[in-house]
Amino acid sequence: MINTQTGPQPADFADVRATNLAVVLRFVRQNAPCSRADIAASTGLNKATVSSLVADLIDRRLLRETGLSENRVGRPATMLTLDGSPYAAIGLEANVDYITAVAVDLAGTELLSWRRTFPGAAATSGQAVAAIAALARRVLNRMDKEARQVLGLTVAVPGLVDVSGTVRIAPNLGWRDVDLAGDLTKALRDPGFPVLVDNDANLAALAEHRFGPHGGVGDIVYLTGEIGVGAGVIMDGRLRRGGLGFAGEVGHIPIDPGGPECRCGRRGCLEALAGLGAVLRHTAPDATLAELEPEVEEIVRLARAGDPAVLAILDQAGRALGKGVAVLANVLNPQVVVLGGYYVALTPWVLPAAREELSRLSFAPEAGGTELVASTLGYGAAALGAAARLLDSIDSGRLPATG
Amino acid sequence: MINTQTGPQPADFADVRATNLAVVLRFVRQNAPCSRADIAASTGLNKATVSSLVADLIDRRLLRETGLSENRVGRPATMLTLDGSPYAAIGLEANVDYITAVAVDLAGTELLSWRRTFPGAAATSGQAVAAIAALARRVLNRMDKEARQVLGLTVAVPGLVDVSGTVRIAPNLGWRDVDLAGDLTKALRDPGFPVLVDNDANLAALAEHRFGPHGGVGDIVYLTGEIGVGAGVIMDGRLRRGGLGFAGEVGHIPIDPGGPECRCGRRGCLEALAGLGAVLRHTAPDATLAELEPEVEEIVRLARAGDPAVLAILDQAGRALGKGVAVLANVLNPQVVVLGGYYVALTPWVLPAAREELSRLSFAPEAGGTELVASTLGYGAAALGAAARLLDSIDSGRLPATG
Structure with missing residues (x-):
């Protein structure tokens, strides 16, 4: 049997057409409005092929024509844009x-x-x-x-x-x-x-790759910041899931064997030190897990007011987070690690400490180029x-x- | 600009032929001796195409004919095998x-x-x-x-x-x-x-993927076992290098903040606890780094003889190693982690402790399916x-x- 997982796949002309339809669709997604000639010039496909592909995509209501270009040298061209509104x-x-x-x-x-x-x-x-x-x-x-x-x-x-x-x-x-x-x-x-x-x-991680400001980057790690901390790993432009799909379980990376007990039964896991629960345990020990958003808002209010205990707790969580991110940077060497969930609201207090630890604990110089940033996609990522x-x-x- | 790193690429007929040449070459590599009809049946390419591709590959001396099959139903077929001997x-x-x-x-x-x-x-x-x-x-x-x-x-x-x-x-x-x-x-x-x-x-890691017994597996991590410990990461069948090519720097994953000093200046890194230096520091404190193989042989001799101090040291190195492997298993979820270098010689004493820690510290049940094995490729991997x-x-x- 041919190894279908790792080997090159046989190609035929139906594959070629499907691939090229996808290429045209993606080009228009990124460059609309654009003409058929633009597509041909940038993709290397010949004009007749592009016309046929575009006709097919218009048929499926994936593209539509938007009228003639005006501000161009030469003959006006019919411009195309993504449709897809029926889907x-x-x-x-x-x-x-x-x-x-x-x-x-x-x-x-x-x-x-x-x-x-x-x-x-x-x-x-x-x-x-x-x-x-x-x-x-x-x-x-x-x-x-x-x-x-x-x-x-x-x-x-x-x-x-x-x-x-x-x-x-x-x-x-x-x-x-x-x-x-x-x-x-x-x-x-x-x-x-x-x-x-x-x-x-x-x-x-897929959302960051498609909609985030680092969309063109091939190697992105997204870290959820909820009660749990999990990672989504994109390498070479694709989500990498591992053998059974369980990659990215970073919440229980051991950070401090003398740290607080984790819900997993061990001590000092990343999640136990840098998850939202770790912060709330200090700031709002009576909080239920039913409504966390008001609790986070309260932490932000206290941090803004300069509450020294809250600032210390956030700095500590940021340091633990940075240690975890350094492990990921050393193992995966991503271009960007994006912090999501509650980390976004707490960025001003968590990020500096986390960046310091990342830089200190990275083996490669300048953290191997890994940037640590907050998500711009909010809770809905x-x-x-x-x-x-x-x-x-x-x-x-x-x-x-x-x- | 079309995003060439992550998007689908336009295909043309030259690409199709190159892809199909590679498919045929790879099929013969894995299934030789085989006939043109075998190739057509298994790859879905039509017989005329296969004949033309095979002719091209014979021209380049990448394939050769080995005579007629005998033990087959129907007409005898000319069998093909990989040549490539001129390269x-x-x-x-x-x-x-x-x-x-x-x-x-x-x-x-x-x-x-x-x-x-x-x-x-x-x-x-x-x-x-x-x-x-x-x-x-x-x-x-x-x-x-x-x-x-x-x-x-x-x-x-x-x-x-x-x-x-x-x-x-x-x-x-x-x-x-x-x-x-x-x-x-x-x-x-x-x-x-x-x-x-x-x-x-x-x-x-590439060698394990191509020549090792886990060749068909898509997600493999290889760990070098020398003075340093490094990882090669294969996910979805390809080497993953990260943004700047620095992925797999696992030697300085912190394992025990109270551990011995590492050459990187920090304490208790994976390498400081489970690298060959850590073992030699105990068993042969005067060894120079000039010739390590005799030192490893001496450790094997002592371990075979049941020397309790050496057994304890190897168990300890194995435990530290298992902790590091657990981090990799949680982050990458590989199907196999292959231990190379000096770990191979020390397998009987290092592996049991390492497997125990892997199993204990994996978040996914049954270590997420990650097997920990010794390389069969030896020092030349x-x-x-x-x-x-x-x-x-x-x-x-x-x-x-x-x-």
């Missing part, structure tokens, strides 16, 4: 205290963005599935009213997800072996589009990435059927 | 106490394997370049006598190597910013084939991988010119 990709995220839903069209334009509080940590997995399905149904109704074709639905979960969409372990939700993709497909009565489940950090995963499969040539 | 790929490794050289033909058959002691830790980088060039010249002379066309020469070095072939830092050789590829090209008087320099762990890197570029479709 919607839906992303959801279930976490400890909220569910979010996002829908985007093919151009990545946000069609809706909803956030609901949700007692994820207290609910059973059955209750969680019901709540996720209820929100999904409302999104689907809205898309139906807008006459959009749904490309698929992806749910982001903070935990180990296997390739079948089963959540193997989600400690902060208290889940073990929940067939979320299967349960949700049933709850939505076999909706006729793919229902996918993936790790939240993986999906947020994982849900946005859940939708982006569906756009990625369009971009790589699996186009929706002609309407 | 040689050369790999060298420079380390703290030795230089090795390996040459293989296109089928991966070893043409020579030489090992020289070499005072790498004591020599200047200029002396090292001279010694490497001298050994390279002897290999080239031999290849010349055998009338083989040299595809290229790659040198493996324990250190950070940038994309230009400059060794940025090789602490155990005492090198900093050595333009090894440039210096060696000069010393060999512009030999007319590529002279490449790469990190030893990266190259050993990095040099073999250095040669393999040249074969990989043939396999991915950059064929040598027609003779």
Whole structure:
């Protein structure tokens, strides 16, 4: 047998056309408005081929013509732009205290963005599935009213997800072996589009890669900053999941064997020192996990007011975080590590200490070029990435059927 | 501009042919002897295309016919096998106490394997370049006598190597910013084939992927076990180097802040606890770094004899190693972590403790499926991988010119 995982694949002319459709679509996504001649000039495809590919993409309502160019030398050309408005990709995220839903069209334009509080940590997995399905149904109704074709639905979960969409372990939700993709497909009565489940950090990394300011960068690590800390690893432009899909489980990297106990039973894990729980344990020991956002706002208020105890705690969390990031920098040498979740709000106090530790503990000079930055995508990154995963499969040539 | 790093690339018919040549070559590599009909049946390419591709590959002396099949149903078919004997790929490794050289033909058959002691830790980088060039010249002379066309020469070095072939830092050789590829090209008087320099762990990982028993596996980490400890990371079947090529610098992952001082100035790094130096510090405190192999043999002798102090030291090194491997397993989720270098000789005493720690410290159940094994390629893995890197570029479709 030919090794299909690692070897080059045989190519035929159907593959060539699918590849070229994807190339044209991606070029227009990045360069619209542009003409057929622009596409030919930049991609090296000949003009007749480009015309035929563009006709096909217009047929599928993935591209549309926007009229003639005016400010150009020579004959005016018909300009093209991404259409894709008849399509919607839906992303959801279930976490400890909220569910979010996002829908985007093919151009990545946000069609809706909803956030609901949700007692994820207290609910059973059955209750969680019901709540996720209820929100999904409302999104689907809205898309139906807008006459959009749904490309698929992806749910982001903070935990180990296997390739079948089963959540193997989600400690902060208290889940073990929940067939979320299967349960949700049933709850939505076999909706006729793919229902996918993936790790939240993986999906947020995809969102950063597609929508973030570091979009062109090939090697990005995204770190979730919730009660748990997880990583999504993009190397050479693709998400890297590892053998069983469990890559990026950085929350339990040992940072300080003398540190506080972690929920995993060991001491001084990254998560126990730099997760949101570690900060709250000091600032709001009575906080429940049901509503974390107000707690984070309170921390920000105290830090702004210069509360020395809070500043010390955030500096300490930042240092632990930097130690964890240094391990990732040494192992993966990413160009960028993006901090998400609650780290974004706490950036002014957490980031300086984290950067210092990263620089101190990197083996390569100048931290091997690794920049540590805060996400600009906000709390919705994982849900946005859940939708982006569906756009990625369009971009790589699996186009929706002609309407 | 189209993003050439991450997007799909436009394909044309020349690409199709190059891809298909590579597919046929690879199929024969894995399935020889086989017929043109076998190739067509397994790759999905049509028979006329296969015939034309095979003719081209026979022309370049990459394939040859081996006569008719006998034990087959139906008409006897002309069988094909890999030729490639007129070609040689050369790999060298420079380390703290030795230089090795390996040459293989296109089928991966070893043409020579030489090992020289070499005072790498004591020599200047200029002396090292001279010694490497001298050994390279002897290999080239031999290849010349055998009338083989040299595809290229790659040198493996324990250190950070940038994309230009400059060794940025090789602490155990005492090198900093050595333009090894440039210096060696000069010393060999512009030999007319590529002279490449790469990190030893990266190259050993390539060797494991191509020649090791886990060859079909997509996610492999190789750990060097010398004075330093470095990792080569293969994910989804390809070496992953990170943004600047510095991925896999695992030697300074902090394992025990109360541990012994490391040469990097910090305490308790993986290398300081589990590198060969850590073991020798206890068993042979007076050993120079000039000849490590006899020292390792002495440790093996004492361990076999049941020396309790040596057994304790090896167990301790194994535990530290397992802690480091657990970090890699959590971050990368490889299917296999292969231990190389001196770990191979010390496997019976190091591996059990390391496996225990891996299992204890993995977040995913059953260590996320990560197996920890000893290399079967021996001390020559990095040099073999250095040669393999040249074969990989043939396999991915950059064929040598027609003779």
